[in-house]
Amino acid sequence: MGKTQITAELAEFIERTQISQIPDPVVQTAKLLVMDLLGVATAGSIEKCANIIQELTEVQGLSGEATLIGTAYKSNPAWSALANGVSGHALDFDDVSEPMYGHPTVAVLPAALALGETLNINGLQLLESYIIGLEVAVKLSYAMNPVHYEHGWHSTCTLGSLGSAAAAAKLLGLKGERLRSALAIAATGASGLQQNFGTMTKPFQAGRAAENGVVAALLAQKGWTGEQNILEAPLGFFHVFCGPDNYDAERVIDQIGRPFDMEHPGIILKKYCSCAFSHPVIDAALSITQSPQYHPEKVDSGEGHIHKLADQILIHRHPKTGLEAKFSVEGCLALALVDGNINIESFTDNRVRSKEVKEMMARIKREIVSEEKREGPPEFGPAEVKVFLKEGKTLEARVEKAKGNPKNPMSPEEIQEKYIDCCTGILTEQCIEKSISMVQHLET
Numbered sequence: 001m002g003k004t005q006i007t008a009e010l011a012e013f014i015e016r017t018q019i020s021q022i023p024d025p026v027v028q029t030a031k032l033l034v035m036d037l038l039g040v041a042t043a044g045s046i047e048k049c050a051n052i053i054q055e056l057t058e059v060q061g062l063s064g065e066a067t068l069i070g071t072a073y074k075s076n077p078a079w080s081a082l083a084n085g086v087s088g089h090a091l092d093f094d095d096v097s098e099p100m101y102g103h104p105t106v107a108v109l110p111a112a113l114a115l116g117e118t119l120n121i122n123g124l125q126l127l128e129s130y131i132i133g134l135e136v137a138v139k140l141s142y143a144m145n146p147v148h149y150e151h152g153w154h155s156t157c158t159l160g161s162l163g164s165a166a167a168a169a170k171l172l173g174l175k176g177e178r179l180r181s182a183l184a185i186a187a188t189g190a191s192g193l194q195q196n197f198g199t200m201t202k203p204f205q206a207g208r209a210a211e212n213g214v215v216a217a218l219l220a221q222k223g224w225t226g227e228q229n230i231l232e233a234p235l236g237f238f239h240v241f242c243g244p245d246n247y248d249a250e251r252v253i254d255q256i257g258r259p260f261d262m263e264h265p266g267i268i269l270k271k272y273c274s275c276a277f278s279h280p281v282i283d284a285a286l287s288i289t290q291s292p293q294y295h296p297e298k299v300d301s302g303e304g305h306i307h308k309l310a311d312q313i314l315i316h317r318h319p320k321t322g323l324e325a326k327f328s329v330e331g332c333l334a335l336a337l338v339d340g341n342i343n344i345e346s347f348t349d350n351r352v353r354s355k356e357v358k359e360m361m362a363r364i365k366r367e368i369v370s371e372e373k374r375e376g377p378p379e380f381g382p383a384e385v386k387v388f389l390k391e392g393k394t395l396e397a398r399v400e401k402a403k404g405n406p407k408n409p410m411s412p413e414e415i416q417e418k419y420i421d422c423c424t425g426i427l428t429e430q431c432i433e434k435s436i437s438m439v440q441h442l443e444t
Helices: 006-016 024-044 048-059 077-089 104-119 123-144 155-172 176-189 201-221 237-242 250-255 276-289 308-313 329-339 355-362 412-423 429-440
Strands: 299-306 364-368 383-389 394-399
Touching: 006 123, 006 155, 006 176, 006 250, 024 077, 024 104, 024 123, 024 412, 024 429, 048 077, 048 201, 077 104, 077 201, 104 123, 104 155, 104 201, 123 155, 123 237, 123 250, 155 176, 155 201, 176 201, 276 299, 276 308, 276 329, 276 383, 276 394, 299 329, 308 364, 329 355, 329 364, 355 364, 412 429
Parallel strands: 299 364
Antiparallel strands: 299 383, 383 394
């Protein structure tokens, strides 16, 4: 390997990058991503997993200055980062990076918000730390994926922990050895298993990433030491999480900030609160329901055609809960075909267990398509859906990129509408309007 100081060079990027050097389109995108996460975290704050965290906040006396989004609770920065990461991922409605195969904002932003609130930072400092942290998390994936993800790691927590640490270290002004130690501490705390998808532990893994970064940076600030070459060391991050010779460490340094991933290839914003690998399937199914020939009662059977990695991640073939259905071709297809719409209420236990949805699920099977002609790592799509009607006709739809993908983006107006929908009923109308204005003017 030509470059041996990967950790040092990554730390130098974190240390030297300033908001004034970041292109304005990246800053404007970052504000939209901040709004999106605040919205989905507010909506997620009333989910059971978030409520458990809130109860523990009170029972354990975990008071502090950092807000738990969507609530009146305040706690210390590490616990607040965990709580807001859990709320932000509770619905699986938060943004996604395709190269990362993970959710970068929910790992990074709760750390920056929690630590930033206790430090009384301004909007520019928040944006600076968040953009840098997200860039670190995603660019690490350039060295490690798809192998890292295919091995079953949840990259939101593994890679996100280092992105979170980068953001927290930036806010604390860590430099040199202490900054590299923060990365080392976060690397040791990184974990997350895909087998937990469809359970409360998946959002816990997102929250843990945010918490890891805060704890790592605070420990390093006090002089806690860690391996200074944690990424490239013989028993370091790359080797352990990918296996020997299964990574390209130099890609991180060659491409970080050139360009920022927020600008290209971009970040996926979710239209549906389910796994991003299910979105092309849902879009295809919903387009079929618009056909004048379609009615749920006419369906004899259906097929969802997906690639191998999507099959691995959409882990539940017979979902029995709303959480499981978010990671199920059969569940998502049945809900879309029965209701002709997908929203937050689609993924309740009662809806997934309803007679009509269960009957539709029983008629659906998944097909794994050959990837012989694919160039590069697997993407979130394409997907194809076929619906076979009892009368003998077949309705088909294929989606290359689901709505919300940078190649089929949501508009700023649609993102704001999503934010309002997520917050309505939890925050007052005045609070919603004020928060939108604050995010829109974060850099001023």
